Amino acid sequence: MIKTSDFYKFLKDNEITFYSGVPDSLLKDICAYITDNVSQENHIITANEGAAVALGSGYHLATGKVPLIYMQNSGLGNAINPLLSLVDKKVYNIPMILMIGWRGEPGFKDEPQHITQGEITLELLDTMKIPYIILPEFFSEASSVIKKSLDFIKANNMPMAFIIRKNTFESYKLKKNIVTSFEMNR
Numbered sequence: 110m111i112k113t114s115d116f117y118k119f120l121k122d123n124e125i126t127f128y129s130g131v132p133d134s135l136l137k138d139i140c141a142y143i144t145d146n147v148s149q150e151n152h153i154i155t156a157n158e159g160a161a162v163a164l165g166s167g168y169h170l171a172t173g174k175v176p177l178i179y180m181q182n183s184g185l186g187n188a189i190n191p192l193l194s195l196v197d198k199k200v201y202n203i204p205m206i207l208m209i210g211w212r213g214e215p216g217f218k219d220e221p222q223h224i225t226q227g228e229i230t231l232e233l234l235d236t237m238k239i240p241y242i243i244l245p246e247f248f249s250e251a252s253s254v255i256k257k258s259l260d261f262i263k264a265n266n267m268p269m270a271f272i273i274r275k276n277t278f279e280s281y282k283l284k285k286n287i288v289t290s291f292e293m294n295r
Contacts, residue, residue: 111248113142113281119252123259127168129153129161130179135210135275141283158184162191166203175262179208182230192237196268204262207270214274234270241270246277
């Protein structure tokens, strides 16, 4: 397993400082760590994955930096339009990291609603011509792969996906108590 603090520090050391997306159960530990360690203006949870991609695009256009956009693989469908009509190499050529939780990974038991999406996730990325890596489960291997991927993303001004398997990240409990005025109750 990868320690969330090591993963985050490695990203930060490589100038990845903006995060946006839709929380996912496979990414809950790294998302909690990001929430505890990144300011609210640099970590924005969006209503859908397409909005996160668009927001990351705007961030890149304003700063020239690479954003990290996180989502569950089922949310990839919501991101297709902005990925192909905004981020694509033939349009605005925007570099970004897509961190995608792989629910329904073939060969592993999961809920029925994740099976088909899990089977086609990698094919969908291939069809969209978005390169991907399945993130190794050990930090020593993952850091090397991430560094090469970041170099590729920056050199080619294009997105690349990190596919995250179940239990890739070490458990991390959210420490920030986020108070809102719109709590729901029965």
